[in-house]
Amino acid sequence: MLEARGLRHTYERRTVLSLERVTLAPGTRLALVGPNGSGKSTLLRLLAFLEAPEAGELTLRGLPVRSARERRAARHRVTLVEQRPYLFRGTVLANVAYPLRLRGTPRAAAEAAARGALERLQLGVLTGRQARSLSEGEVQRVAVARALAAQPDVLLLDEAVSAADRAAQHALFAAVAEEQGRRPLAVAFASHLLEEAYRWSNDLLALHQGVSVPVTPENLFRVELPGGGGMQPVAIGGITLDVVCDRSGPATLAIPPEEIVLSREPLHSSARNTLPGRVVRIAEQGAAVRVTLDTGVELVALVTRRSVEEMGIALGTRLFASFKTVAIRIF
Amino acid sequence: MPVLNAEVLGITALSLRIAVTATVAACAIGVPLGFWLGGTRFQGRRGVLVVLNTALAFPTVVIGLLLYLLLSRHGPLGGLGLLFTWRAIVVAEVILAAPIAAALTAAAVQSVDPRVRRTALTLGAGPLATAWAVAREARFALAAGVVVAFGRVFSEVGAAMIVGGNIRGETRTLTTAVALATSQGEFSLAIGLGLVLLALALTVNVLIQLLQGRDDA
Numbered sequence: 001m002l003e004a005r006g007l008r009h010t011y012e013r014r015t016v017l018s019l020e021r022v023t024l025a026p027g028t029r030l031a032l033v034g035p036n037g038s039g040k041s042t043l044l045r046l047l048a049f050l051e052a053p054e055a056g057e058l059t060l061r062g063l064p065v066r067s068a069r070e071r072r073a074a075r076h077r078v079t080l081v082e083q084r085p086y087l088f089r090g091t092v093l094a095n096v097a098y099p100l101r102l103r104g105t106p107r108a109a110a111e112a113a114a115r116g117a118l119e120r121l122q123l124g125v126l127t128g129r130q131a132r133s134l135s136e137g138e139v140q141r142v143a144v145a146r147a148l149a150a151q152p153d154v155l156l157l158d159e160a161v162s163a164a165d166r167a168a169q170h171a172l173f174a175a176v177a178e179e180q181g182r183r184p185l186a187v188a189f190a191s192h193l194l195e196e197a198y199r200w201s202n203d204l205l206a207l208h209q210g211v212s213v214p215v216t217p218e219n220l221f222r223v224e225l226p227g228g229g230g231m232q233p234v235a236i237g238g239i240t241l242d243v244v245c246d247r248s249g250p251a252t253l254a255i256p257p258e259e260i261v262l263s264r265e266p267l268h269s270s271a272r273n274t275l276p277g278r279v280v281r282i283a284e285q286g287a288a289v290r291v292t293l294d295t296g297v298e299l300v301a302l303v304t305r306r307s308v309e310e311m312g313i314a315l316g317t318r319l320f321a322s323f324k325t326v327a328i329r330i331f
Numbered sequence: 332m333p334v335l336n337a338e339v340l341g342i343t344a345l346s347l348r349i350a351v352t353a354t355v356a357a358c359a360i361g362v363p364l365g366f367w368l369g370g371t372r373f374q375g376r377r378g379v380l381v382v383l384n385t386a387l388a389f390p391t392v393v394i395g396l397l398l399y400l401l402l403s404r405h406g407p408l409g410g411l412g413l414l415f416t417w418r419a420i421v422v423a424e425v426i427l428a429a430p431i432a433a434a435l436t437a438a439a440v441q442s443v444d445p446r447v448r449r450t451a452l453t454l455g456a457g458p459l460a461t462a463w464a465v466a467r468e469a470r471f472a473l474a475a476g477v478v479v480a481f482g483r484v485f486s487e488v489g490a491a492m493i494v495g496g497n498i499r500g501e502t503r504t505l506t507t508a509v510a511l512a513t514s515q516g517e518f519s520l521a522i523g524l525g526l527v528l529l530a531l532a533l534t535v536n537v538l539i540q541l542l543q544g545r546d547d548a
Contacts, residue, residue: 048453076455086446089468099454150454 001026001186002047002078002154007056009042009210017042017053017210024154026184029177031191031201039210040190041083044156047188048080061153076103079152083159085143087131092118092142095131099150117149118142121175137164144172148179157189173200219255219300231325238296242272242325251330259327260301262291263320264311271322275299279317282308293321338500343527346504349417350485353424357480361429362473365436366462370448380437386430391423395493398423402494415496420504423490428480435476439469474543478536485532505531 002024009017017039024030024047032040046053049071058065058074065074079099087095093114100110118124123141126134134142140163147155155176161169177200179185191197197204206213221236227248234243234253243253261267266274277295284290289308291301299321303313313319368379400406402414402422413419443465451464466473488506495502497511505528512521 050449050452072457075452078453079455080449080453082446082449084446086444086450088447088450088464102455102460146454 001061001184003059004047004053005057005059007043007046007053007058009046009051009053009055011042015210017046019043019056019210019212022047022205024186024188026153026186027180028186028188028203029180029201030186030188030203030205031197032188032205032207033191033197034207034213037209038207040207041158042210043207044080044158044188044190047154048078048156049074050080077152078154078156079147079150080156080158081140081143081147081160083162084136085139085160087134087139087142087146090131092123092126092129092131092134095142096146096149099146103150114145114149117145120148120178121145122171135163137168140164141168141172144176148175151183153184154186154188157187159190219257219260221253221255221297223251223253225249225251225330236297239275241328243328243330244325245330247330254329255299255323256327256329257290257300257302259323260299261322262293262301262303262307262311262313263322266320267322269322270324272325273328274320274322276318276320279313279315279319282313282315291319293319295321339524339527341500342503342505342508342524343531345417345502346485346506346528347531349420349424349491349504350481353421353428353484354477354481356421356425357428357484358432358477360425361432361434361480362436362476364429365433365438365476366440366466368433369437369440370462370465380434383430383434383437387434389427389430390489391427391487392489392493394423394426395490398426398490398494414494415498415502417495417502419494420491420502423494424484424487427487427490428484431483432476432480435479436473439472439476440465442472443469471543474539478539481535482532485535486528 004019004022007017007019007022008015022030022043032043034040045051046058049058049065052068052071060074060077063070065071088098093111096114096117097107097110100113101107105113115124115127118127121141121144123138123145126138126142131139131142140160144157144160161172164172176187180187189197189200223234223236225234225243225245225248226232229246230244232243232245234241236253241253245251261271266276275293275295277293277299279291280294280298281292282289283292284305285302287305288302289305291303291308291313293299293301301321307313311319368376368383398419399414401408402411402419403409404414413422447465447468448461451461456464486506488510491497491502491504492507492510495504495507497503497507503511505524509521509524509528512518512524
């Protein structure tokens with residue numbers, strides 16, 4: 001439905017995006033993950049035809065979109081909800097009816113459709129409220145309802161539910177999925193919450209400094225941070241890790257596979273976490289090898305083929321997995 | 332003290348006619364110009380804004396003089412026969428008020444949250460609908476621009492005196508009448524006319540305030 005090839009974009013001579021190919025087919029729920037400044041928002045603005053890429057081609061329904069006029073027409077079919085969406089002065093209903101009014105729908109029909117869109121997102125109680133009186137989370141959800149009311153082919157969400165609570169996020173994504181069941185709709189959403197991304201997407205694009213990077217869904221753990229600041233001991237399955245974090249409460253830990261060092265003997269090094277385990281899986285990944293170690297929880301380490309050969313790593317081999325506390329990412 | 336006699340009413344009516352006509356014309360020119368200046372990036376935009384802001388402080392008598400020279404019988408536009416008519420005053424006031432409308436509109440548009448434009452665009456608005464969305468969000472600041480433009484026009488005396496000639500029954504406005512009455516020592520008439528001027532200015536502002544306050548929580 002929407003496809004981008006050879007996309008390049010720079011701001012002030014700095015390349016902020018360089019992607020070979022992004023495809024959004026009907027039914028797609030593409031999660032864009034990556035740290036702040038990784039290019040997620042830039043990509044979404046380009047896909048929304050709000051800016052023209054410096055290089056590359058965007059096609060919508062198989063037709064290239066190049067000129068300003070073509071972008072304007074394309075914006076009728078693609079809509080973006082920003083991270084901090086803007087609601088116009090007036091009521092929630094008027095806001096949600098706005099895209100339909102723009103498309104020439106008579107007021108009564110537009111408002112009826114807007115009410116429907118609000119109901120589907122369980123926002124019916126907000127219908128008559130003034131937009132200015134809403135909380136940040138409510139604004140985000142109303143903005144999604146407004147975007148859906150536009151009946152787009154492609155819906156782009158830039159951290160669009162970050163301020164909503166858990167139940168609201170659930171309602172929102174469920175409504176989006178339901179909409180996809182009803183008609184052809186492609187969705188892309190940026191998120192810094194890996195868990196959210198994994199849960200709601202059926203496709204994933206990880207960005208780092210504007211380029212696509214392979215995503216590693218391994219070594220993600222839901223944990224409960226005890227709090228207390230500085231170094232915290234965190235229980236995962238049967239093991240305990242040291243984590244540096246000021247937060248407390250539920251969080252997602254990620255241990256990047258390339259940060260894990262495997263050794264035959266326990267390491268005496270600055271790596272505070274050393275766990276004994278048994279190799280349960282070995283798989284090739286290009287020139288590297290993924291070694292899965294059962295340490296009480298399964299940890300995947302990415303090592304070179306040569307290391308595997310030199311260390312004689314095989315299924316059942318007993319090894320130690322070591323990684324620095326600061327290598328653990330917390331989401 | 333018979334202040335509200337037929338002559339005063341006539342002067343008042345003429346003043347309002349000139350002020351309203353000039354404000355409407357000035358806004359018709361200045362508001363679109365301000366939208367363009369406030370919403371578009373182009374080479375030399377800052378220069379245009381500097382010129383515009385200078386025009387805000389333009390001495391009214393200088394405009395009056397220039398226009399007098401243009402419109403006088405031997406001037407380039409003398410053939411129009413506008414000099415010493417109320418229309419000449421309107422032209423002068425438009426020249427004075429259009430930059431105000433343009434500068435304040437540009438400022439109003441620039442102060443609008445940049446998300447307004449993006450939001451309208453991504454929801455499918457064309458250029459006109461996008462400008463309208465921006466105008467709706469900026470309507471308080473835009474209305475302020477109209478009020479200031481009206482204020483300039485309504486209270487202006489120098490240019491009106493020069494190009495209108497303060498002709499009784501034809502181009503005598505409230506301000507020029509106050510100036511004349513004062514110079515002739517008719518202070519009670521001058522004060523009376525001044526009060527009418529103040530009352531009208533107040534009324535217009537109150538009306539616009541009410542208009543703004545409507546439909547906004």
